[in-house]
Amino acid sequence: MNLPLQPILASLRHHRLTTALLMLQVALTCAIVCNVAFMIVTRWGEVRIDSGIDETSLSMLESQGVKADATPWIHHAEDLTALRGIPGVTAAVAVDTLPLGGSESSTGACASSEAMEAAIKANSIDGQSACAEFATLAGSPGELAALGLKLIAGRDFLPDDYKTGDISAAIISRELAERLYPGAQALGKSLYNGSDTPVRIVGIVDTLLRPYLRDAGINQFTMLWPQLPNDNSVTYLLRSAPRDSERVLKAAVAVLNKVNPQRIIPAKRVRTYTQMRDSYFQRDTTMIGLLLASALGLFFVTALGIAGLANFWVQQRTRQIGIRRAIGATRGDILRYFQTENFLIVSGGTVLGMLLASALNLLLMTHYELPRLPLYYLPIGALILWGLGQLAVLGPALRAAAVPPVVATRSV
Amino acid sequence: MFGYYLDLALRSLRRNQILTALMVLAIGLGIGASMTMMTVLHVMSADPIPDRSGQLFYPHLDPTPLDRRKNALAPDPTDNMTWPDAMALLAAHRGTRQAAMSGGNLVAHPEKVSANPFTIDGRYTTADFFAMFRLRFVAGHAWTATDDTARSRVVVLSEALSRTLFGTDDSAGRMVQLGEHTFRVIGVTAPWAPQPMFYADAAAHKFGESDQFFLPLATAVDLKLDTSGNVSSWKKFSGDLTASSVTWLQFWVQLDKPDQVAAYRRFLFDYSAQQKALGVYERPADSARLDSLRERLVTLHLVPDDLRLQSWLALGFLMVCMVNIVALLLAKFLRRSGEVSVRRALGAQRRDIFVQFGVESALIGLVGGGLGLLLAQLGLWGIRRRPDEYAQLAQMDTAMLLSTFALAVVASVLAGLLPAWRACHIAPALQLKTL
Numbered sequence: 034m035n036l037p038l039q040p041i042l043a044s045l046r047h048h049r050l051t052t053a054l055l056m057l058q059v060a061l062t063c064a065i066v067c068n069v070a071f072m073i074v075t076r077w078g079e080v081r082i083d084s085g086i087d088e089t090s091l092s093m094l095e096s097q098g099v100k101a102d103a104t105p106w107i108h109h110a111e112d113l114t115a116l117r118g119i120p121g122v123t124a125a126v127a128v129d130t131l132p133l134g135g136s137e138s139s140t141g142a143c144a145s146s147e148a149m150e151a152a153i154k155a156n157s158i159d160g161q162s163a164c165a166e167f168a169t170l171a172g173s174p175g176e177l178a179a180l181g182l183k184l185i186a187g188r189d190f191l192p193d194d195y196k197t198g199d200i201s202a203a204i205i206s207r208e209l210a211e212r213l214y215p216g217a218q219a220l221g222k223s224l225y226n227g228s229d230t231p232v233r234i235v236g237i238v239d240t241l242l243r244p245y246l247r248d249a250g251i252n253q254f255t256m257l258w259p260q261l262p263n264d265n266s267v268t269y270l271l272r273s274a275p276r277d278s279e280r281v282l283k284a285a286v287a288v289l290n291k292v293n294p295q296r297i298i299p300a301k302r303v304r305t306y307t308q309m310r311d312s313y314f315q316r317d318t319t320m321i322g323l324l325l326a327s328a329l330g331l332f333f334v335t336a337l338g339i340a341g342l343a344n345f346w347v348q349q350r351t352r353q354i355g356i357r358r359a360i361g362a363t364r365g366d367i368l369r370y371f372q373t374e375n376f377l378i379v380s381g382g383t384v385l386g387m388l389l390a391s392a393l394n395l396l397l398m399t400h401y402e403l404p405r406l407p408l409y410y411l412p413i414g415a416l417i418l419w420g421l422g423q424l425a426v427l428g429p430a431l432r433a434a435a436v437p438p439v440v441a442t443r444s445v
Numbered sequence: 446m447f448g449y450y451l452d453l454a455l456r457s458l459r460r461n462q463i464l465t466a467l468m469v470l471a472i473g474l475g476i477g478a479s480m481t482m483m484t485v486l487h488v489m490s491a492d493p494i495p496d497r498s499g500q501l502f503y504p505h506l507d508p509t510p511l512d513r514r515k516n517a518l519a520p521d522p523t524d525n526m527t528w529p530d531a532m533a534l535l536a537a538h539r540g541t542r543q544a545a546m547s548g549g550n551l552v553a554h555p556e557k558v559s560a561n562p563f564t565i566d567g568r569y570t571t572a573d574f575f576a577m578f579r580l581r582f583v584a585g586h587a588w589t590a591t592d593d594t595a596r597s598r599v600v601v602l603s604e605a606l607s608r609t610l611f612g613t614d615d616s617a618g619r620m621v622q623l624g625e626h627t628f629r630v631i632g633v634t635a636p637w638a639p640q641p642m643f644y645a646d647a648a649a650h651k652f653g654e655s656d657q658f659f660l661p662l663a664t665a666v667d668l669k670l671d672t673s674g675n676v677s678s679w680k681k682f683s684g685d686l687t688a689s690s691v692t693w694l695q696f697w698v699q700l701d702k703p704d705q706v707a708a709y710r711r712f713l714f715d716y717s718a719q720q721k722a723l724g725v726y727e728r729p730a731d732s733a734r735l736d737s738l739r740e741r742l743v744t745l746h747l748v749p750d751d752l753r754l755q756s757w758l759a760l761g762f763l764m765v766c767m768v769n770i771v772a773l774l775l776a777k778f779l780r781r782s783g784e785v786s787v788r789r790a791l792g793a794q795r796r797d798i799f800v801q802f803g804v805e806s807a808l809i810g811l812v813g814g815g816l817g818l819l820l821a822q823l824g825l826w827g828i829r830r831r832p833d834e835y836a837q838l839a840q841m842d843t844a845m846l847l848s849t850f851a852l853a854v855v856a857s858v859l860a861g862l863l864p865a866w867r868a869c870h871i872a873p874a875l876q877l878k879t880l
Contacts, residue, residue, distance in 0.1 A: 050867065051779075054772035061765045069758070099552045099562045101625060297552065297564060312832070319831060320751050327758050330474060331765055337467050338769040344464070345776040401750055 041374050048346075055342055056382040059418060062335045063386025064393050067414040069328045071394075071406050076321050080314045082252070084132040085206075085240030087181025090123075091306035092278040093131070094285055097266040097297040106197050106263045108293065113173065115292050116269060119284045124179040124272035127262045128172040131270065131306070132242035132255075133313045141166045142226040144213045149225040165212050167205075167254035168243040172270075173261055177204065177238075179272045182257075186220045187236030194235070194259040199228060204236035208253035268302075278305045335418070336425040339379075343371060343429035354433055355440030364434040371430035372423060379422035383415040390414065446797070447804070454805035457781075464777070465809070468770055472813030472857055475766030477820025480841075480849045482756040484825060487845055488838040489652070489748055493639035494738075497579060500541075500699050502706065503741045504713055506530050507732035508689065508725065513679055522677030524647050524744070525692040528666070530720075535571060539712050540698035540705070542577040545662055546570035547694050548649055548673040553658075554622040555610050565606060565623075566673065567658035568645075569665035575601070575634075577699045578644065585617030585632030588661055592631075596667045600628040601659040607633045626668055628660070640838060641747050643738060644697055646674030651747055652835040662694075689725060710735045767860050770809075775864040778802055779871075786873035798869040806861020807854060814853025821849060 045052045102108060109127045116125040130136055143149040143164035151161060158164040170176075177189045185207060194202040203224065210219035223231035241255040262268075269289075273281045282303050289298060304312075311318070347354075354367055394406035458465040492498050507523045508530065526534075531545035549569045554562045568574075575587040584607075588599050600621065607616040607630070616630045638655035645651070660670070666686055672693065676682075680690040700706045718730035726732075736744065778785075785798055821841065828839040841849075 048776075050863075051772055051775050054768055054775065058765055058768040058772065061761070061768065065758070065761050065765070097552075097564070099554075295562075297562060299564075315832060316749075316751060320755070323755055324758070327478070327762055330478070330762060334471050334474065334762075334766055334769055337471060338772055341464055341467060341773050342776050345773075345780055349780055397754075401754060 038373070041370065041377065045374065045377065051342065052378060055338060055378050056385065058335055058338050059379050059382025059422070060386035060389055062331045063383050063414050063418055064389035066328050066331055066417075067386075067390040067410045068393050068397060068406060069324050069331075070414070071410055072403070073321055073324045073328075075404065076317050076324075079246070080317050080321070082242065082246070083240055084242040084310070085182060085238065086132060086242075086306075087272075088306045088310065089275045090181065090272050091179075091270060092273065092282050092304065093268050093270045093302075093306065093309070094282060094289075094298060094304075095266060095268050095302035096289055097299070098293075098295065099297060100295050102265055105265055105267070106261045109173070109262055109267050112269065112289055112292055115288045116271060116285055119271075119281055119288060121273045121277040121281050122271050122285075124175055126173045126176045126179045126270050127267050128170065128176060128270050129262050129264070129268065130170060130244045131268070131309070132170075132244060133246070133310050134244040134268075135313065137168045137244040138171075139166055139168045140226055142213075142224045142232070144222065144224070146225045146231070149227055153227065163213065165209060165254055166251075167209055167256055168245070169256050169258045170241070170244070171258040171260040171262060174259075176270075177236075177257065179270055181272075182241060183239045185237050185239045187234070189236065190257075190259040195261055196259070197261045197263040199230060200258060200260050201230055201232055202235045202259055203232045204238055204257040205234055206241045206253050206255045207237055207239050209255060210234070210237050212254065332417075332421055336421050339375065339422055339425040340428060343375065343426045344432075347371070347429045347433040350433075351436055351440055354436040355438055355442075358436065358438035359441040367436070368430050368434040371426055371433055375422045375426040375430075376419065379419055383418055386418070387411040387415065446800075450801045450804040451808070453801060454808050457777075457805060458808065461777070464773065468773055468809050469813045469816060471766045471769050472810060472853065472860075473816030473820055475763035476814055476817025476849065476853045476856070477824060478759040479763045480817060480821040480845070480852065481824030481828065482752075482759040483848075484821065484841050484845050485752065485828060485835070485839050486748060486756055488840065489641070489752075489835055490742075491640065493641055493643045493742075494578065497577075497699070498738045500701050501577070501738040502540075502698050502700055502709065503736040503738070504534065504696055504698060504709075505734045505736060506713070506717060506720075506726075507728050508692070508720070509679055509728070511727045520647060520675045520677065522675075522679065522692045525675060525677070526694045526696045527689050527692050528687040528694065529689045531694045531696050533716065534696060534698075537712065537716075539709055540700050542573040543696070543698040544571045544574040544577055545694045545696050546574060546644065547662065547665075548646055549660065549665060550671055550673050551623040551658070553606070553610060556621075565657045566654070567656045567660065569660050569662040569670070569672070571662050573699075574659065577697065578637075578639075580637050581635040582632045583635050584615040585630065588631055593661050593663050596663045597661060598626065598628045598664060599631040599661065601632045601634060602630055603634055603655075603657045604636055606657040623658070623660075624668075624670060634659075641742070641745070643742060643745070644695060646695060647745055648675050649673065650834050651745065652838060706735070763856070767856060770857065770860045771863055774802075774806060774809075774861055775867060778864045778868040781868070782871045783877075785868055785871050786875075786877050789871075789873040790877060795869040799865050802865035802868050803858060803861055806865065807858050810854045810857020810860075811850075813857060814850045817853050818846070818849050 098105065113125050113127060116122060141152065141158040141164060143152060143161060145163055148161055148163040152158040152164050158166055174192060174195055190202060194200065213219060214222060219234050220237060222234050224234060225231050240253065243252055243255055246252050271281055271285060286298055286303060289296065357367065390406065390411060397403045398405065505523060506526060508527055509522055535543060535545055547569050548566065550564055550566050552562050553565045571593050572588055572590045583604055587601065588597065592599055600623065602616060604614055607614055610621060611619060614633055616633060619630050620627050621630055641651035642649065642655060674693065676691060676693040678691045682691065686693060698709065700709055713733040713735055714730045717726060717733040720726040721730060788798065825839045825841060829836050
């Protein structure tokens with residue numbers, strides 16, 4: 034193939050300003066879209082994060098007692114008995130919070146009492162290698178099974194483990210076990226949290242997400258705690274077939290109000306786990322939608338600019354095209370001319386765009402705590418823009434190729 | 446001449462309808478996206494209390510020990526005040542008015558036994574709160590400093606809560622059960638909801654519903670009522686909120702004149718130095734500071750990062766649209782070199798050509814601005830449907846409406862500037878030869 038680069042470059046030099054503007058537009062689009070795509074992928078990863086529990090079978094409601102109560106757990110147990118009587122409910126437990134539930138109790142603990150003493154002395158557990166800060170999830174008997182958690186070592190809590198006061202057994206997540214006892218078996222070891230009795234690790238679950246997400250490295254730092262919820266407000270977790278959840282929730286509100294009407298059940302807090310998860314990530318999903326829309330908008334405007342300009346140039350050069358056709362250029366030659374011209378412009382734009390994309394990423398990293406843009410985003414962005422450019426120029430180029438040689442003999 | 450240029454512009458735009466439509470669409474999209482975000486930022490950074498904002502100040506004291514470690518995940522304990530400090534500042538009475546406050550939530554029991562109890566959010570505060578923040582009363586009145594010291598069981602209700610509980614605006618003198626205790630309603634306030642709710646704790650929600658009730662702070666502490674907001678303690682927390690190692694109170698002071706502000710700042714330093722001399726504080730006197738309301742709003746970080754990012758994205762989008770239009774107009778104007786040269790040869794000056802093309806660009810901008818306005822309204826409607834707390838505020842006022850148009854026209858005239866400049870510098874002789 035014999036590409037007439039010389040005349041193309043000469044023509045572009047003639048339209049320097051317009052060419053530069055188009056390149057600038059491609060560059061800006063490339064820079065913004067690369068970063069936007071990266072943000073979309075990052076957020077999507079966050080939204081899709083695995084909670085480790087059997088989400089679709091779970092639903093929940095909150096109950097808040099309005100009278101002072103000396104023995105809340107006794108009343109929660111009565112509520113649970115009534116809830117288990119609802120047809121379709123296969124399990125009912127009382128919990129303080131759930132993965133992605135938003136509100137979190139966290140605590141620090143160490144693998145040895147010496148490490149704990151060092152941490153207390155330093156007034157911080159940061160920097161203590163055998164210590165970690167993690168979220169605790171308390172619940173009534175049957176929580177492990179109700180959540181559908183996968184135990185990879187050890188056992189579930191025994192009925193005797195459950196208490197309202199200080200407890201002595203815990204189930205921790207795999208990642209927390211690896212953090213506290215690197216390279217060693219965590220099962221059966223004791224955890225020191227500064228109280229008089231250490232806590233023994235009786236089981237390890239594969240995945241259990243925190244109620245409130247932080248950094249990727251510590252999102253799995255969680256502990257199940259056999260502490261009976263003994264507070265005036267409590268969350269009841271119900272397990273049922275997914276198709277029954279709406280009906281079960283409605284029945285649950287009625288049942289609880291029948292057991293004791295002196296309570297508040299906020300309507301917004303009666304929901305399935307999926308609804309709760311969606312509302313936790315609502316901001317992120319909106320943001321993903323907006324980012325996607327703006328990326329598409331940018332592509333659209335850029336394609337529009339390329340097509341519009343090519344259209345002008347074709348009109349402007351109709352006579353030259355006719356002359357070239359008359360002296361032997363084929364339709365393919367004309368088509369390739371415009372395609373090559375576009376390729377050169379977009380290439381210039383993307384080279385500048387890749388530099389701009391990296392600069393923009395550095396700016397975003399300092400202001401918005403975004404991670405570094407992986408380099409492979411840049412060539413992908415460039416490829417897409419090349420494709421887009423070729424697609425946008427195809428229409429005008431085909432029109433140019435259709436110009437008959439006879440035009441050369443006519444005056445404008 | 447203007448009419449003639451308008452006619453020329455219309456003809457030119459009509460000659461290439463698809464391209465004109467695309468240019469209008471591009472500018473409309475850019476303007477629409479930017480104005481949607483600008484409007485949201487505009488309403489979120491509005492002055493919450495316009496007639497008083499210049500006189501309100503937020504004192505900061507730092508009673509934390511020297512070896513306290515900063516924790517990036519935890520809120521700043523010095524953002525709030527301890528009970529002993531707040532009481533000392535109240536008693537000193539150095540400002541025109543001052544009040545200490547904290548958020549609180551209670552369970553309200555309606556008069557009718559059949560109605561269900563419900564939770565309400567409100568504020569525990571001191572007597573000056575109402576006059577300092579300019580609350581109006583539709584019935585009754587505020588409590589006095591005497592009620593504060595006597596720990597009276599009185600409450601001020603919002604009009605809406607009064608109506609829900611008693612079915613009337615005028616519930617002054619009635620009794621209401623909140624939580625475990627009974628309070629006498631002393632006053633009912635007219636609707637009052639500064640946006641953002643600048644006076645609340647940093648963790649509290651800042652937009653949307655405001656306080657439904659107000660209770661004397663000392664009474665709330667006495668009865669151990671539930672508070673909301675950050676409670677930071679740097680010693681083992683015993684549950685006693687009046688301890689000198691627990692910060693949880695917001696403190697606002699009204700200072701009318703600049704010399705009063707300077708005097709208050711000195712007073713804070715002196716207080717801080719005195720506490721250090723007494724061995725209560727460990728940090729130097731200049732750890733104290735006095736923030737204006739504006740500075741306080743900055744600390745509260747009212748605009749979420751996502752929203753700022755969206756605004757930058759919208760502006761970036763507008764920029765790409767502008768570059769696009771400059772390129773298209775340039776190509777379009779230069780294509781008419783022949784026409785320009787004939788007009789120049791017939792006596793038109795460069796200025797005339799410049800104005801002619803300027804009118805054409807402005808016309809595109811005007812139509813694009815109209816489209817942008819429609820798109821911005823659509824965008825704001827979309828934002829109002831989001832469940833974010835600021836969503837309901839997303840409305841365009843007249844100022845924003847006019848600036849949308851101004852931005853569209855200015856942007857497109859600017860975009861037309863370079864192409865028009867190039868077009869009026871075409872050498873006529875060269876072009877005429879080729880005709």
